[in-house]
Amino acid sequence: MALKTLVIGNGSCAFDIVDNLLSKNVEVIIATRDNSLHQKFSEIMGQNITEIHTETTIHSCTGAIGNFTISMKNNNKSIIRIVDCIVIAEDSFRKTLFASYGLSPSTKTISLSDLDNPENYKNIADENKSFVLLKGLKFESNPVISKEVMDSSIKLASHGQSKIYILTKNLKVAGNRLEALYRKAKKAGIIFIKFTDSEPEFFQGEDGKTCIEFTDEVTKKNFSLTPDITVVDESIVPSDYLETLAKTFGLNIDCSGFLQSDNVHRLPAYTNRKGIFVAGPSRGISSPEDYKAEAGTAAIAVLNNSDKNNYDIKDKAYINKGGCVRCLTCYRICPHKTISLNSTLSVMPEGCEGCGLCTAECPKNAITIENLDHKFLIPDDKIQNADSASKPRITAFCCSRSAAEAYKLAVSIGLTLPEGLKIVEVPCAGSISLTHILNSLKNSTGGTIILTCHEGNCFSEKGNVFAHNRAKSVSKMISDAGYKKERLMTYTIASNMGKEFSNILNDFEKNIIDLE
Amino acid sequence: MTEADKRVNLDQLDHDSCRSWDYSQDFCVTCGICSSMCPVSGIDDFDPRKLVRMISLGMENEAVDSRWPWICTMCGKCEASCPMEIKISSIVRKIRSLRERDEVPGILHKGLETALKTGNNLGLPKEDFEFILEDVAEEIAEEPSFENFTVEIDKKGANILTTIHNKLVNTHTDDLKHWWKIFHAAGEDWTVPSENWEGTNWGLFTGDDEAMKKMSGRIVDHMKNLGAKNLLWPE
Amino acid sequence: MIKRKHKGMPKKNVLVIGGGVAGLAAALELAEQEIGVDLIEKSEFLGGHAARFSCKASGECVKCGACIVVEKLKKSFLNPNIRIHTGCKIKKFENNGIIKTRVDKESSEISFESDAAIIASGFKPFNPVNKPFGYKRFNNVITNIDLEEMLKLEDDVVRPSDKRFPKSIAFIQCVGSRDESLNHLWCSHVCCGSALRVAKKIKSIKPETEITFFYIDVQTFGKDFQEFYDSMKQEIRMVRSIPGDILISDNDCPQITFFDSEKNCSIDEIFEMVVLSIGLTPGEDNKNLSELMDIKLDDSGFFKSGENSSTGIFTAGTSRGPMSIEDAILDGGRAALEAIKYIDRKDL
Structure with a gap:
């Protein structure tokens, strides 16, 4: 069976993804809100292997990787498709920044994209002599806008314009060959005026022209500029469609609303939901060439699911129907959106990452992961039999992606660790339930320590936060009960920090010994 | 005169006036290392970056008339450290050369006149x-x-x-x-x-x-x- | 709609040169596609420079990406399609449709046949000894890589001279970057992020530490840059000027002279430690590899960005120019796909 993929989007990046997928014989369905496909797609239309739905929005998505049921709406027509994977590559939008500068758009005060428009450009360049381009004066800019501003300026200079000014705060040159472009712009006679803490003042006349007054930070001179044309920069914002898509697919967004949470574990093209990928202008702000690279990585992420027999369905969460009271806690908290809501609740194992958040949170203890509880309960004979008279027994719950790796690193480079240390590796700290913590406190002669990844680094998005909150409530409980709350501690740590792991554990042991 | 009166209309300046000077002055990224290196930065508000900038903007007359080029000791540290290879010492010398000879600061002018004569x-x-x-x-x-x-x-x-x-x-x-x-x-x-x-x-x-x-x-x-x-x- | 049958991929092999982030990312993507990978690395360890970097979180992850290297390494070791060869030096390279490579490993010689190759040979950190900042002359002048390594291996920030936590630290940006006189006409992309993230971590360990950041232009990094930058401006002193000479003062403290643009004068200030944010420069093997494999370098000495899709040799990561860990992962994936497409085309 061919791999079937839904691609949502209608720009260069979406095209590159479709092109990449078709070349690997993936069956592609394209869905876009637009009336017609971008002309780029005509290159691949002839191949007749793509199903295209224009003027189509996504209505709902159920199921998991390998078996997503997508319901789409075309006008009032409903279209249902079953696909293996989904890639979202909607183009981003440009937001004008006139308002932030206190300016209004006019024929003399224009937005950066207006200059990019070839029809406008010639008139503007022919009829005007002096230009001021504003860049990143109100908000920090980025290399993409920086490149556009410099490219446009160089084009104007080559058109014979001699008075071109770029007013900027931090000049963004962290992009491919941008420092060389900066030099090229200066060679073309473009004057850069940089601001640090001060800002220019803007006055717009009735003719729409903008007058700018400022103190140059280098010469300390008070200058004014009365350019024929003022070009205001823009910010790159996510498509307004992404918010809907995020809700429909249950995907997390970043602080700007792009469709990938700001989490390094989602790199390069992953989302919190297995089998749904995101690329290019739906993922964040990058240069067109980086978007091309992202189209490649998104395509390859799809291709990695070619062999359906390889879906990992071992050690996944299982809902015990007898115990379930349909409170929907699991459905609500599952970070990977893989609880299916039918007459009974069930976990779709293909989409389950085995993080165990649901097992810890289920109020009826009706969800289990094979091996998970087992791992917790295994008595460590070695430690139990060890002479623990002098050294306290310490149980360390370690998130498998962070603390457990740091532990292994510490061991591999021979760092000292407490003698009575018992490591309990958990898939995600979010799977550590109140019962686990209480049991551990009951069984440990020394203390219990919970080590999670740092906030914002959790593979299950908020598993670490769950763990810290649970520990906090237990801490309060035991301290209310007169038990020393220092016996239960939580820390955050990264996988590559072996020494830090050893320091945390040794300090913890020392504090426990001091308690006794 | 108020500050606003002193405001210079930048786009009325001839930015090309010094462009033929082959000292790479337009390539300045205003990193400031020249002014940090300069042993006389801050004296009478002088710093080398300022002069480079003035020349790049075409403020030739103001640079020539100012005291700044004469504060420089021409030690060359600015130029040696400039990442953009701007010939700052040459710029200073060029600005000095543009001053009317009898306007050259006393000791230098008198010394040179005397040397030429005697x-x-x-x-x-x-x-x-x-x-x-x-x-x-x-x-x-x-x-x-x-x-x-x-x-x-x-x-x-x-x-x-x-x-x-x-x-x-x-x-x-x-x-x-x-x-x-x-x-x-x-x-x-x-x-x-x-x-x-x-x-x-x-x-x-x-x-x-x-x-x-x-x-x-x-x-x-x-x-x-x-x-x-x-x-x-x-x- | 025509349904095409999914063809099983015939067993193919790709040579990946370099076991840093980009090389590992490329190798993993290829291996997932059932392509055999010979991953050769000249040092004894995989992970490249990024493996020396520290986590910069202070409770909250700051998305530096250093921890991702561990994950990539673990996956590479576990993947049976990836054959790892460390301590290797390429001796011979022939490309007649089939790429034949011979490498020296210890005293023996190994040969590989590959259908395509990916160069991911990385970068060389700029050596700042010839800059006027006293590196290697003054104990308490270190590089950002030294600092990252110290954080990772010692879980502490100390002055090399007396192993004491420095009360004041100066970060100097763009050392060896944005420098035409060195023929380094590029921004190194990652140093602003590295320095400011470490600065934040130091402030969280010891909030009373006085940190000064000397810079030209702060570069954008991370998705929440605006917020991060605004908060850093409150926590540390930002000086938009690159310092001049560094001299040594009492107690091994570096004394920095810098031009204060606001006060319009030079200031001599004593810091307890100075951190130089050194740039990324072309890898030391670039020239050699370029000749051996007949792949062009650009005028900066990095591998050209344009793909060599006709020869089956692709480039990835910082061998192409400065980039972050995140971008190197993306770029490794991109190169892997290019290689796969090349192999497919060749098969037709």
């Missing part, structure tokens, strides 16, 4: 110069193992001809002794010209190429006329 910045007559040199030589000869030390002025065919910094025959005569003694100990065949012996060339500092050429030409003439083999031109 052969040295001090206007020291030939007889006085020779007297000083011989006096220094006699002092050296009083020291043990330099008993037969002499200075031979205008000697033809010497291996080394050396120029003299005017300070060394004015306030710092003792400084002559060190290297003269080295010459003696090394058995060097050396001489000093009796006229036009000035080693400093203030045309460099005032940006006066003509004067610089004239002063240098005098040394070249000495080399030819005295038939000296090597030139030692300390400054």
Whole structure:
């Protein structure tokens, strides 16, 4: 069976993804809100292997990787498709920044994209002599806008314009060959005026022209500029469609609303939901060439699911129907959106990452992961039999992606660790339930320590936060009960920090010994 | 006059006025290392980056009229550290060169005028110069193992001809002794010209190429006329 | 709609040169596609420079990406399609459709046949000894890589001279970057992020530490840059000027002279430690590899960005120019796909 993929989007990046997928014989369905496909797609239309739905929005998505049921709406027509994977590559939008500068758009005060428009450009360049381009004066800019501003300026200079000014705060040159472009712009006679803490003042006349007054930070001179044309920069914002898509697919967004949470574990093209990928202008702000690279990585992420027999369905969460009271806690908290809501609740194992958040949170203890509880309960004979008279027994719950790796690193480079240390590796700290913590406190002669990844680094998005909150409530409980709350501690740590792991554990042991 | 009155309309400036200066001034990224390196940054609000910037913007007249180019000691640290290879010392010198000669700061202007007229910045007559040199030589000869030390002025065919910094025959005569003694100990065949012996060339500092050429030409003439083999031109 | 049958991929092999982030990312993507990978690395360890970097979180992850290296390494070791060869030096390279490579490993010689190759040979950190900042002359002048390593291996920030936590630290940006005089006409992309993230971590360990950041232009990094930058401006002193000479003062403290644009004068200030944010420069093997494999370098000495899709040799990561860990992962994936497409085309 061919791999079937839904691609949502209608720009260069979406095209590159479709092109990449078709070349690997993936069956592609394209869905876009637009009336017609971008002309780029005509290159691949002839191949007749793509199903295209224009003027189509996504209505709902159920199921998991390998078996997503997508319901789409075309006008009032409903279209249902079953696909293996989904890639979202909607183009981003440009937001004008006139308002932030206190300016209004006019024929003399224009937005950066207006200059990019070839029809406008010639008139503007022919009829005007002096230009001021504003860049990143109100908000920090980025290399993409920086490149556009410099490219446009160089084009104007080559058109014979001699008075071109770029007013900027931090000049963004962290992009491919941008420092060389900066030099090229200066060679073309473009004057850069940089601001640090001060800002220019803007006055717009009735003719729409903008007058700018400022103190140059280098010469300390008070200058004014009365350019024929003022070009205001823009910010790159996510498509307004992404918010809907995020809700429909249950995907997390970043602080700007792009469709990938700001989490390094989602790199390069992953989302919190297995089998749904995101690329290019739906993922964040990058240069067109980086978007091309992202189209490649998104395509390859799809291709990695070619062999359906390889879906990992071992050690996944299982809902015990007898115990379930349909409170929907699991459905609500599952970070990977893989609880299916039918007459009974069930976990779709293909989409389950085995993080165990649901097992810890289920109020009826009706969800289990094979091996998970087992791992917790295994008595460590070695430690139990060890002479623990002098050294306290310490149980360390370690998130498998962070603390457990740091532990292994510490061991591999021979760092000292407490003698009575018992490591309990958990898939995600979010799977550590109140019962686990209480049991551990009951069984440990020394203390219990919970080590999670740092906030914002959790593979299950908020598993670490769950763990810290649970520990906090237990801490309060035991301290209310007169038990020393220092016996239960939580820390955050990264996988590559072996020494830090050893320091945390040794300090913890020392504090426990001091308690006794 | 209020601050606003002093506001300069930037787009009325001719930014191309200095563009033919081949000192890479337009490539400045305003990193500031030149001004951090400069030993006189901050004096009367001077810093080298400011001058580079003014020239790049075409504020030539203001730069020429200002005191700033004359605060610079032309040590060259700014230029040596500039990541964009801007020839900052050359810019300073060029700005200095554009000032009316009689507007050049007093000591430099007077010194150079005197040197052009008399052969040295001090206007020291030939007889006085020779007297000083011989006096220094006699002092050296009083020291043990330099008993037969002499200075031979205008000697033809010497291996080394050396120029003299005017300070060394004015306030710092003792400084002559060190290297003269080295010459003696090394058995060097050396001489000093009796006229036009000035080693400093203030045309460099005032940006006066003509004067610089004239002063240098005098040394070249000495080399030819005295038939000296090597030139030692300390400054 | 025509349904095409999914063809099983015939067993193919790709040579990946370099076991840093980009090389590992490329190798993993290829291996997932059932392509055999010979991953050769000249040092004894995989992970490249990024493996020396520290986590910069202070409770909250700051998305530096250093921890991702561990994950990539673990996956590479576990993947049977990836054959790892460390301590290797390429001796011979022939490309006649089939790429034949011979490498020296210890005293023996190994040969590989590959259908395509990916160069991911990385970068060389700029050596700042010839800059006027006293590196290697003054104990308490270190590079950002030294600092990252110290944080990772010692879990502490100390002055090399007396192993004491420095009360004041100066970060100097763009050392060896944005420098035409060195023929380094590029921004190194990652140093602003590295320095400011470490600065934040130091402030969280010891809030009373006085940190000064000397810079030209602060570069954008991370998705929440605006917020991060605004908060850093409150926590540390930002000086938009690159310092001049560094001299040594009492107690091994570096004394920095810098031009204060606001006060319009030079200031001499004593810091307890100075951190130089050194740039990324072309890898030391670039020239050699370029000749051996007949792949062009650009005028900066990095591998050209344009793909060599006709020869089956692709480039990835910082061998192409400065980039962050995140971008190197993306770029490794991109190169892997290019290689796969090349192999497919060749098969037709």
